[in-house]
Amino acid sequence: MYIPHSEAERDEMLAAIGIDKIDALFEAVPEKFRFPNLRLDPGRSEYEVELELKDIAKANLTVDEIPCFLGAGAYKHIIPAAVDAIISRSEFYTAYTPYQPEISQGTLQSIFEFQTLIARLTGMEAANASHYDGATACAEAGILALHHHRGKRSKILVSAGLNPMYRSTMRTYLQDLDGTKAESPQVMKKISEVSPDSLIEAIDEDTSLVMIQVPDFFGQIWDYSALVKAAHEKGALVAVCANPIALALLKSPGSMDADIVVGEGQPLGMPLSFGGPYLGFFAVRKELVRKMSGRIVGETVDARGQRGYVLTLTAREQHIRREKATSNICSNQGLNALTAAVYMSLMGKKGMQEVAQQCYEKAHYAARKISKIRGYKIVSHTPFFHEFAVRCPIPAFEVDEMLLNHGILG
Amino acid sequence: MKILDNLFYSKNDEWVKIEGNKATLGISDYAQDALSDIVFVDISVSVGEELVSQQNIGSVESVKAAADIYTPVEGKVTAINQAMIDNPEGLNSDPYDKGWLLELSNDAGFDTEGLMDAAAYKKYIDERG
C-alpha cells in the first residue's frame, strides 16, 4: 500500500539506475543479516483494519458513556466543534516544522498567536512554542534555573503539592546533571498543610529554583506572595506550574512576580486521549527569554516589507549548539499549540472565565453535597479550584469499584 | 580581512592587546565575518573575578551560529564592555576598537606563549581557507 509505481515504471527506474532488481540496492547490508523474516501478520485492506480498530475502541469504556470525576492532570472540558475542523486541515497537520518561513506563515503566525495568548494568560512577557507536556515543562524549568545560576546553585525545591508524575519526571531529567538535587522537603502530615509558606525555611543560598503548583495537586489555592519574596531575597528563581483554565480567574503568576510559568495545556481544547498527546506551555519574564529552551517564533519583515514570522533565537538550540545546548528538544507540540490557540480564540475572555467559573462552582457544589454524607470528609482546604480530596469511610479503591458498578468513574 | 599588527591572537580567534599590566580582549575580524550578523553577546564573568587562561568568558551568537569565547590570558576582570552587550552589531562593524569585550589586569604581566602575532595569525587563517 501507499506505493504508487506501476511495474513498468519500476522497471524503467531500475534501468535508469543500471540494476535489474531492487535487492541490488541493499548489497552494503551484510548478506547473512539481509532481509530477516518479520514474524508479523500480512497486510490487510484499509476497511478490514478500520473494523479491527473499531473493535479495539469498543473494548474501552469512554467518558462519554458514563460520568467521569477523574482529574489529577487530565480534564474533560467541552470542546467547540470548530477546533477539530481547523486542526483537521491538512495544510496544518501534514506540514513539517516551519524551517522555510516563506511557505510556512500559517504555522508560524499561529504559534506567535499561541505564544501571545499564553503570555497574557500567565501574565508573563514571553512564551515559547511549547514543550511535550506539563511534566517535561517542569523539568525544563529546573534545567533553565540551573543554567541561569551557571551551575553555582545545585538545589531545586519542589513543593509536595506538585503533581507526583511531574516530580518524578523532574527527578529523571535532573539527576545526571552534576550534583543537582531535586528535593521535596515538605513533610506532609495533612494535605491541607502543603502550603507554599512551609517551603520558605528550606530556601538557602544553594537554591536555584522553587517550584510550586497553582492550584496545587489537591486543588487548593494559596497565597504564595511570601514564598516568592523569600525566594527572591535568597537569589532563587520561582516557577509556577499552573492550570490554564484556573488562570482565567486567578491572579496571574506574573502579577505575583513569578519568574517562570509552566503547565499542562490539555484543558485548552484537547480531548483526554488516554494521556496524550498533550501540550506543555512555558512562559518567562523578559530577562530569561534566551535561557528558555524550545522553539520560539518572532515577528519580522520579509524582503518585500510584509510583516511575517520566523523561528528565532535558534542559536540556542541543539542543531547549532550540539552538546552545549541546554536541551535536546527539536520539536514542539505544533498541532496541540494550534488547538489551544483556536480554543482560546473561540472562548475569548468571557468564555474562558465562564469555563473557569462553572468548574469552580460545580466542584464546590459536589463538595458540599459529599461532605453531608456520613463518613466522608473534604480534606482539601478552601478555597479550592475544580478538584478536591475526600477522606472516605472505607478504602478509596473500594469506593471507586462501587461507583463503577453504579456507572460512574470515580 | 583586517588583522592589526599590535595584537596577539588565539587559535579560537580571540585577539588580546597588552599594555603593561593591562590587557584588552575581543574577537577577531575573521571571527565576526565567519559568524556573520551577530545578534547576541553574553559575558558570563563579572568585574573583580580572577580568570585563568583559556577560561570561558561567555559567547556570541549570530542567526546561524554560536561561538564560545575564552580568555587567552590570565588576569582579573577590571571592565566589561556593556555597549557590546546592548548593541551586539558593534562586533561586526568594529571588532578591534569599539568591539572590545573584557579588560583584565595582572600585576605579574601577561604570558603570551602559545599566542600568535599578526603574521602568524594571517598564515593560520589562510590555511583554514
Added chain:
Amino acid sequence: MRNNSEPTIFDLSSVGRNGYQLPESDVRGSEFPTEFAREDLAFPELSEQDVVRHYSRLSALNYHVDKGLYPLGSCTMKYNPKISEKTARLDGFTQLHPLQPTETVQGALFLIYDLQHILSEISGFTACSLVPAAGAQGEFCGVKMIAAHHAYKKQHQRKVMLIPDSAHGTNPATSAMCGYECMPVKTDSRGNIDLEDLASKCNKELAGIMITLPNTLGLFDENILKATAMVHKSGGLVYGDGANMNALLGIAWLSDLGFDVMHYNLHKTFSTPHGGGGPGAGAVCCNRLLEPYLPGPICEMIEEGTKDEPPFYGLYSPERTIGMVKAFYGHFTVLVRAYTYLRVLGANGLRRVAEYAALNANYLMQALKKTYPLPYDRTCIHEFVLDIKWEDAPDIRALDVAKRLMDFGYHPPTNYFPLIVHESLMIEPTETENKRTLDEFIEAMNSIAEDARHAPEMLRKAPSETPFGRMDEVKAARDLKLTA
C-alpha cells in the same frame, strides 16, 4: 503590490463578540474569592466564523505533504494515510481518561501491547516502551538506559559517548543531558565510520556510541559490524538513532548488527503526520541486557486469554527503570495512527516501503549527479547529499538553490546538514512519490542548475513566486518581538 500578511487574531478582535456558548450552569451560587481574582484578561473577542476564517486563511500560507513533494532529508515526509486520521478520532480512543481503571481500557492497553510487540519485531529487539513523546526524548531514554546500566555495574569511569561527525545535533545534546562527555568520530572517504579513528577512542572510559543507520549521508555503513564489535569489546554499548529506519524495514534487524538500544520516530517511519512540528512519538526498543531500565509504564499481559475470555492487560514499570520521562503513557493517539498504518502494511508491505524508498532515492541521485556535485558517489539507501559547489558558479550556495525550488512549487531539501558537507542539500524523496513527480523535480533542479550559470540573480533573489519573500532573520533576533 498586494500585501499577503494576515492580521493577527488580536487585530481582528471586537469587544463583545462571542465565539462559543456554554450550557447554562444549574449549580450557581459559589463565588470565586475576590482576593485571588485577577483583574483583566486581554483575550481576543471574536465570532466562530471570524476564528474559522482567520485560521483557514493562515492555513493557505502553508506548504504541506498533501500539496506536493517534500524532499526533506532525514525527515521522511511521506504521505500520511487518511485512514489513520479516522481511526485516531474514534471516541473509544479519544474519550479515555488516562487514570481510568484498567478493566475499562482493555482495548487501549491491547493496542499498546501489540504495538510494543510489532516495533520490537521490526528491530529484532525483545522489549519496547512507547512512552517517549518524540524522537529526541526516545534518544534521551536510550542514553539514560546505557548510563543506568553502567552505573548499576559500577562502571562510573565510563564518561565518554562517541558520536560520528555526520550525526544530527540532537545526539550530542542528548549525551550532555545524560552527563556524558561527547567525542566525535571521523567519517572515512566512503562515508563510513573511520575504524582507525574509532579504535583510538575505544578504551575503558567509553560508555557507548550513537549511530544513525543508514547514516545522514543516506549510506549504509559498510563497517557497521566491525564498529559495533569494537565498541562492545571495550565495554561500551551501541545506541541506534532510528531517524532513518524507513530504509531498514524488513531489510535488517538492528539487533543483528550489534545495536543494544534504539528509538523510532513514529512520525517519520510509520507516517503519523508531523503536525507542523509535532506531536510525534519516539518509541524505544532494546535487548535483554537493557530491558530492566526501560521507561514505564509498559503494557504487559497479566492473564492469558481463554476460549471464552480475552487476555487481560495491565501496566508496569521495569525494576531498574530510568524513571518517568513524561506524564502518563506516551502520545496515545499518535500510537493509534502508527498501529493503523502498520496493520495495513503488514510484514510484506513494510519491506516494500524500504525497497521503494531506496529505488526513488537512487533514481533521483543518478539523474541529479549529472548536473550537481555528489561528494559520496555510491549506492545510497533512502536519501543522498549533494554539495553545491560549481566552479563556473562559485557564488551560488545551497541556500540559493533551496530557496529557488520554492518558486517551482517544491519544499526545499534539508540544507547545511550534515555538517561534514559544507554546501549540502540532503534529498529524501520517500517511497510514496510517483515517477512523474520525481521526473518533474529533476527537470526543476536541472533548470535551476542552468540558471545558476546564466541568471544567478534568479536564485539569489528567490523565492519571488511565493506569498512571502526571504525573511529578515537578523531583525527578528535583534529586535525581539515574541508577542503581539
